[in-house]
Amino acid sequence: FSQNIIVEIDSEQPTDTISKHIYGHFAEHLGRCIYGGLYVGDDSKIPNTSGVRNDIIEALKELQIPNLRWPGGCFADTYHWKDAIGPKDQRKHIENYSWGNVREDNGFGTHEFLNLCEQIGAEPYLAVNMNSGTIEEAVEWEQYVNNANGSSNLTDLRAENGRAKPWNVKYWGIGNESWDCGGDMTADYYSNLYKRYARAMTSYSNTEGLYRIAVGPGWDDYDWTETVMKNIPLKSIEGLSVHHYSVFNWENKGSSFDFTEEEYFKTMQRAWFMEEFITKNSEVMDKYDPEKKVGLIVDEWGGWYNVMPNTNNAFLYQQNTMRDAMIAGLTLNIFNNHADRVHMANLAQTVNVLQAVILTEGEKMILTPTYHVMNMYKVHQDALLLPTKIENNPDYGNVPAISVSASKDNNGRTYISLVNIDIKKDYEVTINVDNLKPRSATILSSEKIQDYNTFENPNKISPKEFKDYKSKKNQITLDIPAFSVVVFEAN
Numbered sequence: 001f002s003q004n005i006i007v008e009i010d011s012e013q014p015t016d017t018i019s020k021h022i023y024g025h026f027a028e029h030l031g032r033c034i035y036g037g038l039y040v041g042d043d044s045k046i047p048n049t050s051g052v053r054n055d056i057i058e059a060l061k062e063l064q065i066p067n068l069r070w071p072g073g074c075f076a077d078t079y080h081w082k083d084a085i086g087p088k089d090q091r092k093h094i095e096n097y098s099w100g101n102v103r104e105d106n107g108f109g110t111h112e113f114l115n116l117c118e119q120i121g122a123e124p125y126l127a128v129n130m131n132s133g134t135i136e137e138a139v140e141w142e143q144y145v146n147n148a149n150g151s152s153n154l155t156d157l158r159a160e161n162g163r164a165k166p167w168n169v170k171y172w173g174i175g176n177e178s179w180d181c182g183g184d185m186t187a188d189y190y191s192n193l194y195k196r197y198a199r200a201m202t203s204y205s206n207t208e209g210l211y212r213i214a215v216g217p218g219w220d221d222y223d224w225t226e227t228v229m230k231n232i233p234l235k236s237i238e239g240l241s242v243h244h245y246s247v248f249n250w251e252n253k254g255s256s257f258d259f260t261e262e263e264y265f266k267t268m269q270r271a272w273f274m275e276e277f278i279t280k281n282s283e284v285m286d287k288y289d290p291e292k293k294v295g296l297i298v299d300e301w302g303g304w305y306n307v308m309p310n311t312n313n314a315f316l317y318q319q320n321t322m323r324d325a326m327i328a329g330l331t332l333n334i335f336n337n338h339a340d341r342v343h344m345a346n347l348a349q350t351v352n353v354l355q356a357v358i359l360t361e362g363e364k365m366i367l368t369p370t371y372h373v374m375n376m377y378k379v380h381q382d383a384l385l386l387p388t389k390i391e392n393n394p395d396y397g398n399v400p401a402i403s404v405s406a407s408k409d410n411n412g413r414t415y416i417s418l419v420n421i422d423i424k425k426d427y428e429v430t431i432n433v434d435n436l437k438p439r440s441a442t443i444l445s446s447e448k449i450q451d452y453n454t455f456e457n458p459n460k461i462s463p464k465e466f467k468d469y470k471s472k473k474n475q476i477t478l479d480i481p482a483f484s485v486v487v488f489e490a491n
């Protein structure tokens with residue numbers, strides 16, 4: 001080992017709580033995420049509950065997903081929620097012009113989504129249609145799902161459709177990528193329109209505690225952040241959404257499974273950009289919101305490659321390899337370490353789309369390497385962030401090879417997650433931490449960075465017990481293999 005890498009953990013100085021919502025997910029009406037993915041319909045022979053696959057429900061419960069964003073994405077700005085309530089055979093069809101013009105029968109609508117969230121214990125995060133919709137439509141949606149005050153036209157309609165009590169949806173996105181598919185707006189125009197939505201949506205007496213999320217930038221356009229933060233008063237905004245995908249070339253994103261080391265490295269560079277993106281957006285937000293009340297909401301992130309051969313270009317179906325596990329581990333460490341400002345994040349997307357945690361083929365379902373990383377990291381949810389420092393961190397190209405984050409939960413357990421993105425080199429790492437003994441450790445690794453789970457070999461990549469460490473008083477020393485993720489539990 002060429003370098004003596006030292007990780008210092010300050011276990012006496014916990015800082016912010018790592019919001020569990022950093023571990024959120026995103027499910028859009030896109031390709032086979034909803035239809036033919038998590039939703040197979042009530043009369044499918046695949047075991048389901050109200051049309052949602054039972055195996056997926058179980059997998060998402062195990063992951064303890066804290067929130068789920070729906071129905072888009074770009075699709076949200078074409079969606080009219082009233083078309084997808086009431087008896088399924090009477091629902092109007094929709095042509096999904098955002099994603100391949102496919103016809104959807106609206107069998108999966110507001111009730112189906114919110115009941116699913118309830119079943120898996122996730123908070124729903126609804127994105128309102130700000131482009132082809134109206135303010136009235138958004139207000140009515142919010143009243144339809146949240147109004148608890150006796151009888152109104154909307155509560156009567158909700159009860160008629162089988163749901164008497166409200167769902168109490170807290171998280172509302174007002175627009176999506178309004179600088180692009182959400183309406184090609186300028187930041188000035190967007191923030192004025194946002195204020196009208198934000199005001200109207202909180203005009204009823206039952207709307208206290210609503211968490212309204214405004215659109216932020218999707219690349220290093222910090223002027224957009226500046227304009228939105230300057231124009232919208234703090235009383236009207238609870239969150240600012242940003243998007244960042246680890247794409248090295250939008251014209252040709254490369255294969256999701258058959259990639260070179262150079263492409264891998266470029267993906268890591270783009271994943272590491274998340275650190276700068278959060279830091280610079282936070283600096284702008286600090287000017288207008290020094291108390292850090294407004295959350296930075298990274299509600300779309302992950303790897304994005306060319307679609308799998310012979311699949312629909314608009315369906316964004318891709319394979320999920322150890323490269324994606326590296327994106328996940330590195331990015332989640334970045335989010336944890338920015339817990340003061342990052343209050344929520346949503347991996348794109350849950351099933352069969354982009355960096356999915358679950359892939360399906362007919363009756364079969366597999367968990368991807370990204371699923372396993374999210375599962376290993378769930379211990380950080382709502383735990384106190386412990387400050388970390390890395391000395392002598394080697395560079396992989398111009399990206400730090402090792403990343404780390406640490407937290408302490410309510411039961412006094414400490415969790416340390418480490419990632420080595422270097423494709424060739426193992427490293428010895430010494431963790432200095434007062435009065436802690438490791439209880440167990442888990443590793444996710446594989447022989448090749450291009451490895452992935454298949455329907456024939458679904459457990460090729462899965463977490464294993466990690467034993468390659470020594471511990472003595474106040475110190476853990478481990479050998480972290482190339483491209484691996486390790487999580488320690490200690491107390």
Ligand code: AHR
Pocket residue numbers: 028072073074075176177300348349354
């Ligand atoms: O996640 C796929 C798409 O990426 C979303 O619909 C859009 O918001 C973003 O451009």
